Amino acid sequence: MAATPALGRVLSAMVTPMRADGSVDLEAAQRVATHLVDNGHDGLVVSGTTGESPTTTAVERDALLRAVVQAVGDRAVIIAGVGSNDTSHSVEAARQAEAAGADAVLVVTPYYNKPPQAGVAAHFLAVADATGLPVMVYDIPGRSGIAIAKETYLRIAEHERVVAVKDARGDLWLATEVMMSTGLQWYSGDDGMNLAHFANGAAGFVGVTSQVDPAAYRDLADAAVAGRWEDALATHRRLVPLVNAVMNVTQGAIMAKAALALQGLLESPAVRLPLVEADAEQLALLRESLPLPID
Numbered sequence: 001m002a003a004t005p006a007l008g009r010v011l012s013a014m015v016t017p018m019r020a021d022g023s024v025d026l027e028a029a030q031r032v033a034t035h036l037v038d039n040g041h042d043g044l045v046v047s048g049t050t051g052e053s054p055t056t057t058a059v060e061r062d063a064l065l066r067a068v069v070q071a072v073g074d075r076a077v078i079i080a081g082v083g084s085n086d087t088s089h090s091v092e093a094a095r096q097a098e099a100a101g102a103d104a105v106l107v108v109t110p111y112y113n114k115p116p117q118a119g120v121a122a123h124f125l126a127v128a129d130a131t132g133l134p135v136m137v138y139d140i141p142g143r144s145g146i147a148i149a150k151e152t153y154l155r156i157a158e159h160e161r162v163v164a165v166k167d168a169r170g171d172l173w174l175a176t177e178v179m180m181s182t183g184l185q186w187y188s189g190d191d192g193m194n195l196a197h198f199a200n201g202a203a204g205f206v207g208v209t210s211q212v213d214p215a216a217y218r219d220l221a222d223a224a225v226a227g228r229w230e231d232a233l234a235t236h237r238r239l240v241p242l243v244n245a246v247m248n249v250t251q252g253a254i255m256a257k258a259a260l261a262l263q264g265l266l267e268s269p270a271v272r273l274p275l276v277e278a279d280a281e282q283l284a285l286l287r288e289s290l291p292l293p294i295d
Helices: 026-038 058-072 087-100 117-130 150-156 172-181 191-199 214-225 229-238 240-247 252-262 280-289
Strands: 010-013 043-046 077-081 104-108 135-139 162-167 185-188 204-207
Touching: 010 077, 010 214, 026 043, 026 058, 043 058, 058 077, 058 087, 077 087, 087 104, 087 117, 104 117, 104 162, 117 135, 117 150, 117 162, 150 172, 162 172, 172 185, 172 191, 185 191, 191 204, 191 214, 191 229, 191 240, 204 214, 214 229, 229 240, 240 252, 240 280, 252 280
Parallel strands: 010 043, 010 204, 043 077, 077 104, 104 135, 135 162, 162 185, 185 204
Antiparallel strands: none
16 A cells, blocks of 8 residues: 555645635635645546536536646646436536646535436546546445445446546445455545545545644645554544544535635635525534644
């Protein structure tokens, strides 16, 4: 595990900064991206769910991706979120991401329409066929309503461009079996599971809280990779209040933006409906758990 994997080890699903009027703030996006890479991130996911992809337009997502690539694309892996429940839409989004300079794409299981596993596989393979970019598939049945079956993993892993999994499912035994049977790189997609996934042989994580305290998450990853499990466990436990505040109170993008605003990285914590900004009680909880403000 010593060598950094091709898609990186420490990654965040980056928020999409917005001004108070709800418009996308590209300068703030570049500022956040630069801060994260300066503080140990190997990569960023742009326009994932934490980036409010359901409520941003294709034009906005393209501009955001290009801005982040311009800011840190020479120093970090930039993964574009292109998932949807419409395969043709995801295919087109992947092609646009390739044209905008993305290094890879993140593709979630088709949500709401609950296709059979044959359809799930066909969806991923269609996106993989559409560009020359590596594909990270995203397994998050709590949101999508459908999980990726073991047999589907084995099928899609045969495609040379399906290379990684973002796991927000939390089934460590399935992860073990799939990693043993394929060459897929595993990434924790659940902030509370990062340490467990590392112990299970994961390559890294795609976090949300990691953009709020990037240095701590770099320390956790480095300690786990080096086999310093006591240090990794100490960092993991130190992060419990922050993970609870960001991830277990309300939607993660809401709290991540509020935290970044409290730290001075964002001028506004604005989100788009149906998300709403953190309330006073939630902000108080964040203040108690945040690392020191950024100078």
